[in-house]
Amino acid sequence: MAAENRMTCPRCSELMNHHADKIICESASPEIGVPFSGSVAELHQCPGCGAGVSRPEVIGDGV
Amino acid sequence: MELMRPLSIPVILGTTRQGRMSAYAARLLTAELSKQAGVETELIDISTLPLPTGDAGEAIKDSGFAAKMDRADGLVIVSPEYNHGYSGLLKHVLDSCLKEYVHKAVGIAGVSAGPFGGARGIQGLLPVMRELGLVNIFWDVNFTNVQKLFDADGKLLDESFYRWIDKFLKELIWMSKTLRYGREHIELT
Numbered sequence: 001m002a003a004e005n006r007m008t009c010p011r012c013s014e015l016m017n018h019h020a021d022k023i024i025c026e027s028a029s030p031e032i033g034v035p036f037s038g039s040v041a042e043l044h045q046c047p048g049c050g051a052g053v054s055r056p057e058v059i060g061d062g063v
Numbered sequence: 064m065e066l067m068r069p070l071s072i073p074v075i076l077g078t079t080r081q082g083r084m085s086a087y088a089a090r091l092l093t094a095e096l097s098k099q100a101g102v103e104t105e106l107i108d109i110s111t112l113p114l115p116t117g118d119a120g121e122a123i124k125d126s127g128f129a130a131k132m133d134r135a136d137g138l139v140i141v142s143p144e145y146n147h148g149y150s151g152l153l154k155h156v157l158d159s160c161l162k163e164y165v166h167k168a169v170g171i172a173g174v175s176a177g178p179f180g181g182a183r184g185i186q187g188l189l190p191v192m193r194e195l196g197l198v199n200i201f202w203d204v205n206f207t208n209v210q211k212l213f214d215a216d217g218k219l220l221d222e223s224f225y226r227w228i229d230k231f232l233k234e235l236i237w238m239s240k241t242l243r244y245g246r247e248h249i250e251l252t
Contacts (some may be wrong), residue, residue, distance in 0.1 A: 002096050019246045020165045022196055041203045047247035050068055052133055 007044045009053055012047035023059060069103045070239050073098055073131055074139040077153030079110040084209040085174040087217040092204070096112075096139065097208040099236060107131060109156045112211070124159045132163035137239030138197065143204060144175040144184035157195060165196030166246050168238035170231055172204040180205025200238050202231040206224050 007016040025038040040057040074096065076089040089106055096104040107128070115123050132138075134214020140157075142149045169192050185203055190201050204227060206212055212221055217224075 017247055017249070018249060018251050020167050020196070021250065024161060041162055043162060043246075045246035050134075050247070051126075052163070052246075052251065 006021065007053055009048060009051050010053065011044035011051045014046050014047040016044035016046045016051075016053060017043050018042055021032060069101050069242070070236065071103050071134050071163060072137040072139065072235065073104055073135055074106050074141060075153075075156075076106060076108045076110075076141050077156075078141075078150045079114075079128065080154050082145065084213065085141050085143040085206075087213040087219075088172055088174050088204075088209070089220055090205045090217060090233075092139050092141065092177075092228065095225075097131055098230060099232060102236060105131075109152060112156060112165060114152060116250060119155060120158050121161060123155075126227040128156070129160050130172075131158045131164055132160045135167060136164075136182060136243045137168035137235050139170050139172060140188070141172045142181055142184050142188055144173060144179075144181040147183045149184040149188050154191065157191070161195060166242050167197055167214075168200055168242050169197040170200045170202060170204075170235040172231075174209050178208055180207035180208050180209075198238060198242060200231075200234045202234045204231050205226055216218045 006018065008014070010020050020043040022041050022043060023038045024041050041054045043055050044053045044055070047053070074089050074093045074172055076086060079088050086108075089108075093104055093106045096213075098100055104223070112125055114130055131171045142153060173207045175181045175184070182203070182205055189199055206222070212219065212224075214220055
């Protein structure tokens with residue numbers, strides 16, 4: 001992930017670490033031609049205070 | 064690795080049955096965890112959580128439980144075995160969160176009246192843990208023949224279990240520390 005896409009911690013304002021992408025199976029209906037049904041969430045964790053935040057996957061450096 | 068913040072490792076008591084002997088196991092593990100340096104713990108009894116059955120998954124998320132899972136660095140799940148499986152209500156509660164679990168360690172303690180100590184229930188839980196994003200450790204605790212293992216006051220009668228529990232907790236703490244470092248510092252590439 002490009003550095004400019006790093007999230008800022010909502011609790012302490014430190015830059016967060018993007019540590020996982022997780023399929024959220026319940027969040028979308030199946031689509032034909034898509035290998036899974038659901039969406040992908042990015043998971044970010046703050047090294048300062050430990051807060052965890054998620055957001056929908058940012059594709060193509062957020063463009 | 065020194066940690067500025069204590070590790071949070073709650074213990075989930077995974078049954079609501081009346082007369083549940085698993086409560087003794089959960090209290091014991093909570094007490095043993097609380098003795099560990101740099102660890103904060105609490106007992107989460109699923110019988111105290113709101114458990115609506117008209118829906119499931121994140122639709123029934125309880126904000127208090129979700130906040131505890133979000134804060135957790137690792138989990139102990141105390142899982143009684145019923146008819147060779149884990150408790151349905153435990154699954155109902157676990158399914159109410161998802162993002163909160165990712166890249167966190169989990170250790171499972173099985174409880175049963177028989178000689179296998181909930182091993183079959185644990186085996187059933189392992190793939191569930193994986194899909195939730197939790198990372199299984201390779202130690203379990205198996206509370207075998209549980210009616211004979213604790214007295215009426217919940218005192219553990221077999222001292223040899225303490226060594227087993229210690230191994231289980233040390234591995235869980237190591238994994239919780241390591242995964243916390245990874246979540247906070249190692250970027251997904």
